[in-house]
Amino acid sequence: MRRYFFFLFVLMAFTMSSQGYFAPTVNSPEIAKNGAVTFKIKAAKADTVRLIIDSRVDTLMKHTGNETWSITLRDLEPDLYMYYFIVDGTKMLDPENAQVLRDVKTVMNTFVLDPQGDCPMAVHDVPHGEVRAVWYDSPTLNATRRMMLYLPPGYELSRQRYPVLYLLHGTGGDETVWLEQGHAAQVLDNLIASGKAEPMIVVMPNGHTDTPSAPGMGPNNNEQPTFAHKQWMEGTFEQSFNDIMNWVDKNYRTRAAKRYRAIAGLSMGGYHSLYISANQPDDFNYVGLFSPAISRMDQGKCKIYDDLEGKLIAQFKQRPRLYWLGIGKDDFLYKDNAEFRRMLDKNRLHYTYHESGAGHEWANWRDYLVIFVQQIFK
Amino acid sequence: MRRYFFFLFVLMAFTMSSQGYFAPTVNSPEIAKNGAVTFKIKAAKADTVRLIIDSRVDTLMKHTGNETWSITLRDLEPDLYMYYFIVDGTKMLDPENAQVLRDVKTVMNTFVLDPQGDCPMAVHDVPHGEVRAVWYDSPTLNATRRMMLYLPPGYELSRQRYPVLYLLHGTGGDETVWLEQGHAAQVLDNLIASGKAEPMIVVMPNGHTDTPSAPGMGPNNNEQPTFAHKQWMEGTFEQSFNDIMNWVDKNYRTRAAKRYRAIAGLSMGGYHSLYISANQPDDFNYVGLFSPAISRMDQGKCKIYDDLEGKLIAQFKQRPRLYWLGIGKDDFLYKDNAEFRRMLDKNRLHYTYHESGAGHEWANWRDYLVIFVQQIFK
Numbered sequence: 001m002r003r004y005f006f007f008l009f010v011l012m013a014f015t016m017s018s019q020g021y022f023a024p025t026v027n028s029p030e031i032a033k034n035g036a037v038t039f040k041i042k043a044a045k046a047d048t049v050r051l052i053i054d055s056r057v058d059t060l061m062k063h064t065g066n067e068t069w070s071i072t073l074r075d076l077e078p079d080l081y082m083y084y085f086i087v088d089g090t091k092m093l094d095p096e097n098a099q100v101l102r103d104v105k106t107v108m109n110t111f112v113l114d115p116q117g118d119c120p121m122a123v124h125d126v127p128h129g130e131v132r133a134v135w136y137d138s139p140t141l142n143a144t145r146r147m148m149l150y151l152p153p154g155y156e157l158s159r160q161r162y163p164v165l166y167l168l169h170g171t172g173g174d175e176t177v178w179l180e181q182g183h184a185a186q187v188l189d190n191l192i193a194s195g196k197a198e199p200m201i202v203v204m205p206n207g208h209t210d211t212p213s214a215p216g217m218g219p220n221n222n223e224q225p226t227f228a229h230k231q232w233m234e235g236t237f238e239q240s241f242n243d244i245m246n247w248v249d250k251n252y253r254t255r256a257a258k259r260y261r262a263i264a265g266l267s268m269g270g271y272h273s274l275y276i277s278a279n280q281p282d283d284f285n286y287v288g289l290f291s292p293a294i295s296r297m298d299q300g301k302c303k304i305y306d307d308l309e310g311k312l313i314a315q316f317k318q319r320p321r322l323y324w325l326g327i328g329k330d331d332f333l334y335k336d337n338a339e340f341r342r343m344l345d346k347n348r349l350h351y352t353y354h355e356s357g358a359g360h361e362w363a364n365w366r367d368y369l370v371i372f373v374q375q376i377f378k
Numbered sequence: 379m380r381r382y383f384f385f386l387f388v389l390m391a392f393t394m395s396s397q398g399y400f401a402p403t404v405n406s407p408e409i410a411k412n413g414a415v416t417f418k419i420k421a422a423k424a425d426t427v428r429l430i431i432d433s434r435v436d437t438l439m440k441h442t443g444n445e446t447w448s449i450t451l452r453d454l455e456p457d458l459y460m461y462y463f464i465v466d467g468t469k470m471l472d473p474e475n476a477q478v479l480r481d482v483k484t485v486m487n488t489f490v491l492d493p494q495g496d497c498p499m500a501v502h503d504v505p506h507g508e509v510r511a512v513w514y515d516s517p518t519l520n521a522t523r524r525m526m527l528y529l530p531p532g533y534e535l536s537r538q539r540y541p542v543l544y545l546l547h548g549t550g551g552d553e554t555v556w557l558e559q560g561h562a563a564q565v566l567d568n569l570i571a572s573g574k575a576e577p578m579i580v581v582m583p584n585g586h587t588d589t590p591s592a593p594g595m596g597p598n599n600n601e602q603p604t605f606a607h608k609q610w611m612e613g614t615f616e617q618s619f620n621d622i623m624n625w626v627d628k629n630y631r632t633r634a635a636k637r638y639r640a641i642a643g644l645s646m647g648g649y650h651s652l653y654i655s656a657n658q659p660d661d662f663n664y665v666g667l668f669s670p671a672i673s674r675m676d677q678g679k680c681k682i683y684d685d686l687e688g689k690l691i692a693q694f695k696q697r698p699r700l701y702w703l704g705i706g707k708d709d710f711l712y713k714d715n716a717e718f719r720r721m722l723d724k725n726r727l728h729y730t731y732h733e734s735g736a737g738h739e740w741a742n743w744r745d746y747l748v749i750f751v752q753q754i755f756k
Contacts, residue, residue, distance in 0.1 A: 096602075122599050123597050128513040128524075135508075217501065221500050
């Protein structure tokens with residue numbers, strides 16, 4: 001009887017996982033101890049198969065017999081990766097890898113490469129914080145909105161108060177993306193465990209005021225992710241930011257003072273961090289601009305954006321402990337950021353500058369987070 | 379300058395979301411107000427295109443010109459759906475729908491059909507509870523393990539104590555699946571808002587003791603989901619269940635008494651619910667067995683499974699308020715469940731029986747959750 005039952009389950013498993021499309025006879029991705037990664041896909045009738053790894057790899061795969069296409073990459077850095085295949089011009093997920101992430105509207109496979117066991121984006125056997133999905137009221141926007149929080153290990157039973165990092169996403173993201181593509185919970189778990197970062201609360205709101213949440217989580221159930229938002233960098237998010245801070249300070253054991261508050265964001269989130277901190281010079285001791293979308297100075301459109309230079313001068317008189325700016329050499333925003341740095345330099349406003357390789361991409365933003373969180377609340 | 383910047387963003391969006399594989403010129407799925415759903419896919423060179431909707435639909439699509447294949451379905455019930463295309467024998471996701479869910483190892487697109495605005499699985503404009511991902515220590519298993527929790531709206535600031543539903547997954551699932559395929563948070567939000575369910579905490583642990591978490595969330599970062607677990611229905615989960623209850627009662631404002639405790643699960647989780655409640659007759663006032671995997675009576679393997687009949691007789695002497703059993707007519711476990719019911723009947727043990735259409739599948743389990751949570755803690 002037991003064997004019969006087990007057989008039924010295996011049969012079901014086989015039926016469900018192979019519905020007309022894959023035979024689980026290859027292992028992909030296969031990660032060797034030395035960090036070499038082998039990708040394989042069965043594609044009997046294919047003429048060409050390409051492997052795309054985010055913006056880092058675009059390469060043809062080799063037909064290695066037995067209907068299988070394969071390639072081994074030996075020089076990938078420890079990090080989180082996102083990839084897919086293109087089989088005769090058609091995008092395909094790796095049928096052997098059920099771990100997927102979404103980048104804006106593109107669903108891809110993902111894996112973590114951690115040959116030395118020290119990649120801060122990997123899950124390690126350390127105390128884990130909590131991740132929460134919550135809804136808060138925004139009186140300014142007259143809306144109920146979703147955000148994600150990371151609480152450090154031990155939060156629930158401690159009576160301690162914690163500093164807060166507000167961590168903002170880019171135009172293509174939502175409240176989930178710093179946890180998904182950013183692996184922010186893993187980064188914080190690891191750096192707190194090793195003593196490199198202070199225990200902190202991380203607040204990840206949704207920066208698009210025309211939608212209350214990530215697609216699928218709000219009342220417009222079948223909403224699709226998009227770059228084309230009805231409201232976009234026009235001031236409403238910045239103007240409603242106090243609703244978020246008030247809600248967090250009311251609901252969580254925060255240290256509700258400038259000394260214990262940081263704000264950082266990538267791309268549009270860097271733009272948000274820039275203007276929110278410049279308009280609220282008494283609120284943030286640490287500011288992180290990750291490849292910030294700085295060039296779009298909407299003088300006149302919203303008072304939030306007026307007189308940035310004057311506001312920055314006033315902000316720096318309050319002596320923020322850290323004003324951190326990071327960008328990749330190939331970023332399409334590099335030139336605008338250089339111009340912004342010249343303005344800071346001209347006014348002798350002291351900031352920390354980090355220039356990395358590559359462009360406007362997650363490999364940089366994960367690194368920037370790792371660097372930034374080690375420098376705050378110390 | 380502003381226009382130039384916007385153009386760059388749009389260019390980036392286009393590049394990122396269309397990398398060599400789709401032109402966003404069709405809308406799919408397109409849901410009409412009357413509930414008709416139209417699926418479309420561009421596939422210029424295809425000979426046949428099929429649409430698969432979980433176990434409910436398997437149909438050929440029609441070539442409707444302009445390289446597009448299409449089909450409209452008019453008789454789908456309000457529910458959550460999971461689907462994919464098969465293009466000339468190869469499984470493909472819908473490139474126009476970035477909302478995906480995983481069923482064991484199969485990634486599929488998803489949408490919610492809610493033409494009347496009353497489907498309990500849809501997000502509505504009602505107060506939302508919190509969802510938390512937490513890690514707890516299991517002294518019995520000598521492990522730190524992940525679980526998900528749903529907290530009712532208002533939990534964080536109230537001083538109230540709440541009843542607890544322990545909600546368990548099946549062999550192919552993990553701690554996330556009741557939230558993902560089950561839409562448990564949406565179901566609870568909606569039924570609490572309408573007064574049909576009591577505010578309650580829902581605890582969703584991981585029922586596989588050979589892994590601490592869902593794939594990607596544990597130290598074995600690149601683990602794949604599987605049906606073939608090293609430890610499987612051999613007693614360790616049931617024996618360590620008190621670790622979960624103790625942790626929840628310690629960390630949350632629960633009503634820690636039988637009267638305010640329910641346990642329910644699907645398939646393997648039904649089996650777990652059956653044996654945990656039978657072995658702990660003083661702990662659960664409400665038991666829900668959803669298509670339970672009942673037949674595998676491992677007499678002798680673990681004392682948890684010994685003398686089920688005697689344990690049930692003892693359990694029912696404690697008069698659980700509700701012992702609920704649901705199964706579909708086409709479920710491969712139907713016969714074993716009928717045998718189990720005969721045993722209950724023979725002993726005059728009173729249970730509530732719900733027989734639905736269809737088989738061993740999520741459409742049933744979501745319905746069973748909706749029915750079950752309306753009957754507990756009243």
